Amino acid sequence: MNHHTPKISWQNYQKSIADDHFYFVRSCIRQTFFPGSEQTFLRILRQELGKDVFDDPRHTSCTGIAYHSDVVPLQTIMTVVARHFALMTEAGYRNFLVSCVTSFGIYNEILHMWEHHPEILAQTREHLWKATKREFQIPDNLVHTSDAIYKFREEIFERARYTLTHRNGETPLRIAEHVGCHYAKIFPDKGVGGAEFPRVLSGMVEAWGGEVVDYPERRHCCGFGFRHYVIRENRGYSVANTRKKLESLAPYKPDLIVANCPGCTMFMDKWQYTLGEMEGVTFGPDGRGIPVLTYEELAGLVLGYDPWDLGLQMHQVDAEPVLKKMGYRYSPEKKYLSSKGKYMGQPMVPDYCCL
Amino acid sequence: MPTDKQVPPGSRVAVIGAGVAGIMAASTLKQAGVEVDLYEKEERAGGHLNRWHHLFPGREEASLVREGYLQQLREHSLSLMLSAEVKAIVREPEGPAGGRFRVTTAAGDSRDYGAVLLATGFRLFDAALKEEYGYGIYPRVLTSPELEQRLSPGGAGLDTETGPPKRVAFVHCVGSRDAKVGNRYCSRVCCITGVKQAMAVRERYPGCEVINFYMDLRMFGSGYEELYQEAQEVHGVNFIRGRVSEAAKTLGGAIQVKAEDTLLGRPLKVTVDWLVLLVGMEPSLSAELLASLALESDQAGFVASRDKFLQPGQSSADGVFLAGACGGPASLPESVNQARAAALSVITYLNRKG
Numbered sequence: 054m055n056h057h058t059p060k061i062s063w064q065n066y067q068k069s070i071a072d073d074h075f076y077f078v079r080s081c082i083r084q085t086f087f088p089g090s091e092q093t094f095l096r097i098l099r100q101e102l103g104k105d106v107f108d109d110p111r112h113t114s115c116t117g118i119a120y121h122s123d124v125v126p127l128q129t130i131m132t133v134v135a136r137h138f139a140l141m142t143e144a145g146y147r148n149f150l151v152s153c154v155t156s157f158g159i160y161n162e163i164l165h166m167w168e169h170h171p172e173i174l175a176q177t178r179e180h181l182w183k184a185t186k187r188e189f190q191i192p193d194n195l196v197h198t199s200d201a202i203y204k205f206r207e208e209i210f211e212r213a214r215y216t217l218t219h220r221n222g223e224t225p226l227r228i229a230e231h232v233g234c235h236y237a238k239i240f241p242d243k244g245v246g247g248a249e250f251p252r253v254l255s256g257m258v259e260a261w262g263g264e265v266v267d268y269p270e271r272r273h274c275c276g277f278g279f280r281h282y283v284i285r286e287n288r289g290y291s292v293a294n295t296r297k298k299l300e301s302l303a304p305y306k307p308d309l310i311v312a313n314c315p316g317c318t319m320f321m322d323k324w325q326y327t328l329g330e331m332e333g334v335t336f337g338p339d340g341r342g343i344p345v346l347t348y349e350e351l352a353g354l355v356l357g358y359d360p361w362d363l364g365l366q367m368h369q370v371d372a373e374p375v376l377k378k379m380g381y382r383y384s385p386e387k388k389y390l391s392s393k394g395k396y397m398g399q400p401m402v403p404d405y406c407c408l
Numbered sequence: 409m410p411t412d413k414q415v416p417p418g419s420r421v422a423v424i425g426a427g428v429a430g431i432m433a434a435s436t437l438k439q440a441g442v443e444v445d446l447y448e449k450e451e452r453a454g455g456h457l458n459r460w461h462h463l464f465p466g467r468e469e470a471s472l473v474r475e476g477y478l479q480q481l482r483e484h485s486l487s488l489m490l491s492a493e494v495k496a497i498v499r500e501p502e503g504p505a506g507g508r509f510r511v512t513t514a515a516g517d518s519r520d521y522g523a524v525l526l527a528t529g530f531r532l533f534d535a536a537l538k539e540e541y542g543y544g545i546y547p548r549v550l551t552s553p554e555l556e557q558r559l560s561p562g563g564a565g566l567d568t569e570t571g572p573p574k575r576v577a578f579v580h581c582v583g584s585r586d587a588k589v590g591n592r593y594c595s596r597v598c599c600i601t602g603v604k605q606a607m608a609v610r611e612r613y614p615g616c617e618v619i620n621f622y623m624d625l626r627m628f629g630s631g632y633e634e635l636y637q638e639a640q641e642v643h644g645v646n647f648i649r650g651r652v653s654e655a656a657k658t659l660g661g662a663i664q665v666k667a668e669d670t671l672l673g674r675p676l677k678v679t680v681d682w683l684v685l686l687v688g689m690e691p692s693l694s695a696e697l698l699a700s701l702a703l704e705s706d707q708a709g710f711v712a713s714r715d716k717f718l719q720p721g722q723s724s725a726d727g728v729f730l731a732g733a734c735g736g737p738a739s740l741p742e743s744v745n746q747a748r749a750a751a752l753s754v755i756t757y758l759n760r761k762g
Contacts, residue, residue, distance in 0.1 A: 249539035249654070269656040269664040304659050 066247035070204040071194040075106045076146035078137060080153035081114045083315040083347075086323075089364025091152055093349040094198055101212055101356065102205055107144055112137050117155040121279040128180065131173070134163050135181040139189035149192035150201060154314035157197045158235030161243050164191065197236060199313035199348050203245050203253045206260040214357030217263030220380040225264035229307040229343075230254040231298070231321060233314025234274055248272075254311055257348055261355045270301035276324060277316035292331070295324040303336040303343070309375050310345045321345045323369045329403055342370035354379065361387055419758055422447065422511045422521040424494050427455020428477055428740055429732025429747040430527035435480040436751035437525075442758065445519065446486055447511070449493035453478060455529050459553040461560040463740065464597075464604040465631035473740075489513070497524055497701055499725070507727060522761065523727045523754050524701075526711060527747065530689035530733040533583025533591070540654040541579065541685055548663050549655060549683045551582075552601055559608050566613065566682055568661070573616045573681035576609050577665055578602045579652045580622040584688030593708045595688030596737040599625050600632045602686045606645040607638070619646045619678065621667050629739065648676075655683050689737045701725050710736040721750030729754050 075098070079091055098104040116133050119125040141149055151157040167174035181187055202209070217226045232251040237244025246252025249272065255265040276295030281287045298321065302310070312318040322345040329335055329342070337343045345368065346354075353363040360381070365372040366388045376383055389399040419442065423434045426448035434444045452458065454477065460470040481488055493514040500508045500520070512518040535543035535551050543549045548568075550558070558564045566573045580602050584595040599622070606618045625647070627633040639645040650668040658664050663683045668675050691709035698705060704712045704724035711730045714722045721729050731750035732743035 247539065250545070267657060269658050271656060272654060 066242060066245065066252075068196070068200065068243060068245055069194060070196050070200045070245075071148035072204075073104050073148075074146060075104065075148045075150035075201070076141040076144060076192075077106050077108045077150045077198075078112050078115075078152060078156065079108075080156065080315045081118070082319060083152060086315070086319045086367070087347050087350070087364055088367060089353075089362060090347040090349045091198075093353045093358065093363055094152070094202070096358075097209065097349065097352055097356065098201065098205075102208055106150065107146055109140055109144060111140055115153070115156040115159050117153070117159040118279055118283065120159065121155070122283045123280070128177075130159065131163055131166075131177045132180045132184060134160060135177050135189050136185060136187060138192065139181060139185070139187035141192060142188070142190045147190070147193040149195045150198060151195065152198045152315075154197060154233030154236045155316065157195075157243075158239050160195055161240050164195065165240065167191070197253075197313070199236070199253050199257075200245060202348050202352055203256050206257045209352055209355060210260055213261065213355045215355055215379055215381060217258060217261045217351070217355065217379070219378050225262055226308040226375070226378060227266050227306065228258045228263045229266040229268060229271075229302045229305065229310045230258060231271070231275060231310060231312040231314075231317050233312065233317050236313060254313055254348060257351065258311065261351070266302065266305045266307045268302040268305050270298050273298050273301070275312070275314070275317035276320045277314075282316075282320070291320065292324055292327055295320055296328055296334075299325065299328070299336045299343070306338060307343060308378055309372075310343055311348055311351050312345060313348055318345055318347050326369045326403060337370075337374075341374065344368065344370050344372040344375050346372060346375070354381065359383065359387075361390070419443065420445065420519075420521050421523045421525060421754055421758075422494075422497075422509065422519070423525045423527055424497075424511075425455065425527035425529055425732075425734070426450075426453035426481075426488060426490075427527060427529045427732065427743070428457055429529070429734075429743040430455070430525075431477045431480055431486075432744045432747035433525050433527055433731050433751045433754075434486050435484045436748050437754060438484040438486055440751070440755050442755060444486060445511075445521070446481075446488045447492045447494050447513065448488065448490050449514075451491050453481060453488060453490070456532075456553075457740065459556060461556045461563075462604065462608065464600045465629065465635045467604065467607075492517075494697070497697060499701065499727070509727065522758055523729065525729045525731060525750055525754055526693065526723070526734050527731045527750075528693045528734040530737065531692035533589070533595075533687045533690050535582055535685045535687050537589055538582055538586075538685070541582065541652065541683065542655045542657070542663070543685055546655065546657045546663060546683075548657075548661060548681065549685065551685050551687045552578075552598070552605060553687070555605055555609075555682075555684045559605075559612065566609065566616075568681055570660075572613045573609075575617040575619070575678070575680045576606075576613075576682045576684065577619045577621060577652075577663075577678065577680040578606060578684045578686060580620065580625075580686050581651075582685040582687050583690070585623065591688060591690065591708065593737065594626060596626070596628075597739050598686040598688055599627065600629065600635065602684075603627075603632075603636050603639045603645070605684065607635075607643045610643040610645060616681075617646065618643075619648055619680070621648050621650055621652050621665075623651060624649070650676075652683075689733055691734070693734055701728055703728065706736065708736070710734065719753070721746060721753045727757060729757075 116125045116130050120130045237248040241248040276291045282291040325342040350363045421444050423430050423446045426446050434446045437444045454474045457474050495514045496512040498510045508520045509524045627636050650670045652667045656664045664679050706712045713720045729750045731747040
């Protein structure tokens, strides 16, 4: 075995990602916690790349979190998913583009069940018809938004104003990536690179000049775990899992963490504050924590977008150190101004922070 | 190519594969007066035996055993063709030629035979397909044959930049009994290989903790159970019932292993200097050869016997015989026994054919 040429099996997991004409479904929680990400995604696909993306206000939550928490039954979520496919069908689209990893897992799981149990598909069609008088087609192509950014990573880089490097051209930023469990762990062939060594984020990081940090708990859950977080009595499990991840990656001194799942980004960002309050620990080198970015925010930085348009000021862990490392030209004084220039107020510096 | 053109092709036999089964079958045939050509695709005879340092369960030196087989080649002046990969075996139509087999090598040499004996052995499972173990990505993840090479005289050993290894783990059933990779069968020899190699690591590095992660241990052969007991009682090898879920590299280059101890019902995480994957056997006979001879294979893809009880060495095609691991996972002594039995079947077939 020649270990100088690593055998990366992700090359065997190539998924089909449509090139254009997407029906877009948003995430429930992403718009709250990282409100600039989906807007940035649309800006990149529509304005930078000229793609047709239909952002339909009629679609609802997929109810995935409630389903995984045993609140919503299977037949109900199937009917909700069927309605989303019906909306796609009515709008004249066949490529279904999902912003949330939980939803992405839900859609794939339900399509898998329908494929293997046509009688359940027939029953769902009946339920949808009785409830809404709608009919639907199965999408030709179902992809996650990170798949789309991965597919167009080279096109994005062609338009880059910054690379993921120190002072825009020196040493690469060290970036720890975390891929949501429901992206490929349920169906490895549905994710770029499979479940063990997913390529979807590392491919972006490398294409844009960064260095991917491999750390022992790379595949471990972020700590969300649905009922681990949703049920208060279990919430300690959630925090403990996030701590396990952060303790595993902190010795590698990453400049930032990038994640492709709304829940993962949220928990790895916000639980750093929680752990600071609970235990007085921080994981960054200077007591400020490790910034956690979405892949659209990372793409937006590469494209030179205003970091406050990206929503970086809404992060729990301050992302400004990343901007400074990159040599980014931005206006720090506008950090807490709204789009209309009105001061929004700003968070207090936590007690545990050493700065 | 051999120069002996005097022997009628109807009574000459092609043995494909010069591993232990092929050598034993060929020498048995030769001793019975049957002319044989032995084809080997590699540059030297011996097959997988060339990969091993010690053999289970007696822990004999593999090189000495190999030499014994090569001695048979020399003693019986067997016609051995090295670097001669067989690309096609075509049965001539019934008629004056009497259903002869035309064997053609990759180099284009062809020769006719009255019977063919397949001793093509097995292919090692590609451990990189079990991505969760990180083989091919993390340098401290090895396969069992690679460990054997490292522990051989002149091998690299297991010392790391920080000195002798402190902890080594073995993973059993890599590519065997695993529906995810399409191999539901047991490869039969990995359990005892893991026991033998664990002992070898402990002997060479007495301060090294050795852990074997297993599903269950199948100590079916003579002397196997005793070796398993010895590994625990004399050498202090730990056996943990549970499969490894993932391996990842630590900052220092060691391997962090996650597994479940199913007897204690608890997950565990342990960092090891080396992770050894006990890789199983897979069919090696090419689909082209299987198809050209119209051979039936079993569910796993190994060559099927016509009747596993009454004609175990006879394939589904007349005049085509099999021995060793091309018919399914087999240990070295089993392969040798099968080879002798298959040779007897060939002789019976040729005599009946006249």
